[in-house]
Amino acid sequence: MHLVPAGADVLDLACGTGRHTALFSASGFKVTAVDRDISQLGVLAERKNIEVHQVDLEGETNWPFSNRSFGAIVVANYLHRPLIPHLISALEPGGVLIYETFAAGNEQFGKPSNPNFLLEPGELMDVVAGKLTVVAYEHGVLHHPRSAVVQRICAMNRSDPVVLQPR
Numbered sequence: 001m002h003l004v005p006a007g008a009d010v011l012d013l014a015c016g017t018g019r020h021t022a023l024f025s026a027s028g029f030k031v032t033a034v035d036r037d038i039s040q041l042g043v044l045a046e047r048k049n050i051e052v053h054q055v056d057l058e059g060e061t062n063w064p065f066s067n068r069s070f071g072a073i074v075v076a077n078y079l080h081r082p083l084i085p086h087l088i089s090a091l092e093p094g095g096v097l098i099y100e101t102f103a104a105g106n107e108q109f110g111k112p113s114n115p116n117f118l119l120e121p122g123e124l125m126d127v128v129a130g131k132l133t134v135v136a137y138e139h140g141v142l143h144h145p146r147s148a149v150v151q152r153i154c155a156m157n158r159s160d161p162v163v164l165q166p167r
């Protein structure tokens with residue numbers, strides 16, 4: 001989050017209950033929260049700096065933001081591959097893509113086990129290659145809150161080196 005430009009518009013795609021919408025809006029960012037089931041947002045939807053869109057992202061007109069751009073795009077635990085090029089194009093200069101979802105190998109722990117919902121090793125690196133600069137990438141097993149194989153990337157629409165947070 002420290003890499004997101006101050007005052008950026010943040011897109012939380014397939015926001016669910018709004019874990020990340022809540023985090024970014026509490027930090028002063030204006031957040032656009034999108035899901036096909038916006039009821040999960042509850043009272044969060046009433047916050048002044050949150051714009052809510054009910055959209056079926058896998059429907060006929062699946063990309064609802066063709067004339068908009070964002071300083072950060074967050075996608076967690078959701079994968080619909082045709083949307084990925086739109087995410088990359090919608091990043092403003094200096095913008096950050098933060099994407100984490102289940103990956104190949106998760107079948108051993110349960111669902112999702114359908115390959116349509118599991119990233120291949122290196123897939124997020126491949127989709128941003130030549131378009132965004134990768135700041136961080138991981139693919140591995142998490143054991144909390146439950147065992148799962150995940151892949152995650154933080155990539156930016158800039159080429160100069162970013163300031164990393166100290167460990």
Ligand SMILES: C[S@@+](CC[C@H](N)C(=O)[O-])C[C@H]1O[C@@H](n2cnc3c(N)ncnc32)[C@H](O)[C@@H]1O
Binds near residue numbers: 016
């Ligand atoms: C596992 S939840 C993840 C929620 C949130 N990103 C998080 O990490 O807490 C997946 C979300 O994707 C949404 N979703 C699934 N298919 C969708 C679609 N076709 N269009 C829009 N949202 C969809 C679901 O409604 C659900 O809220």
